[in-house]
Amino acid sequence: MKPNKRSRISHDNISPTVESNFDHLPDELVVSILASLSSSANTPADLAGAMMTDRRFRQLAHSKLVLKKASMGCLAVRAKNWSEAADRFLQRCADAGNLEASYILGMIRFYCARSRRTGAALIVSAANGGHLEAIFSLAVIQFNGSGVSKQDRDLTLGAGLCARAARLGHVDATRELGHCLLDGYGVTSAPINGRLLLQRAKQRDAENERQQASLGTLHQKTHHANTFLSEWFSQTPEARNAAHCSDKSPIEEIGDMRLCSNALCGRQETRLHEFRRCSACASAYYCSRACQAADWKMGHRTSCMPRNQEINPHGNQNHVQEGQPE
C-alpha cells in the first residue's frame, strides 16, 4: 500500500515551516503558547524540547510567566537525571513564583544535597505561599530538629505548623496534630480534641481511597519531592555524588543514617538517631507519626514483631493502643 503523503513528511521538513510561522508572532503570543505548554507538560522533556527549537524560543521559555506556570510534570526531574542544569531550572521557576518548584528544590537541597540553609529557605518560601506539603514538611523539620541538634527542636512551632496545614485540609498534618493533642507534644494536652482529629484524618483517608477506587487509581498519590528522595537514596553514594553539582565538595556520607521506613517518604535522617522508632519491634524508623501510620497501613501491621512477643502474645495490641498508628 502506498504510504500516506503526510506521514512521509519528516520532522526536519516540518520544523522550518513551524519556526517561520512563529517568527511572525509577537513575543507575548509565543510566551502565552509556551506558558500553556509548560502548564500542561507531562515531563520536563516537553518544555526542554520547545527550548531547543531555537535561541528565541529558549529565551522566551525562560520568561517569568512560562516558569511560574510550569506543571508538576514539567518539574518532575528524576534523581538519576539530576544535574546543575536541573538545579538552575528549578531555581529559575522558584524565583518566578512557582511554589511547587520552591518546595521540590528545597527538599532536594535540604535532604539530598545537604544544603540545609538554602533548602529550608526554599521550603519556607513555598510554605509562605500556602503550599500545604511545604508547611507540613517544615513541621517535620521542627519536630525532629532536622539539620540542627536535638536540643534545638521547636515542638511548639512544629505543632503550630501542623495546625496551620490541618486547618487548610492536610490529612497527615491533621493526624500529627491529633497525636500532639493526645499526648501534649508541643501543645497543651487535649485528648478529646486529639481523638476527634484522628477520627477526621481517618475519614479523609477513607474518602480519598473511595475516590481513588472510583477513578481506578490503585496507587497512593505521592508528591514528586518524596519520589525524588526515595530514588536519590536508593542510588549508590558514588552515583549521588556524580549527580551532585561538580563544582561543589562531595556529599559527606555519615554512617548509619536511617531512611524513614515509610517507603513512600524518602526522607533520610540529618543526624544520627533523629527518627523515632517503632516502640513494638524497634526495627522500623519514622520521620513522623504520619509516616508511621501510613506504613502501618501499608504492611507494617503484619511484619511488626514485638520484641517481647514470647512473653506477651498480644504485643501488637499494645502497640496499636499506644496510639502511634490508629
Ligand SMILES: [Zn+2]
Ligand atoms: Zn517519613
Ligand SMILES: [Zn+2]
Ligand atoms: Zn514495628
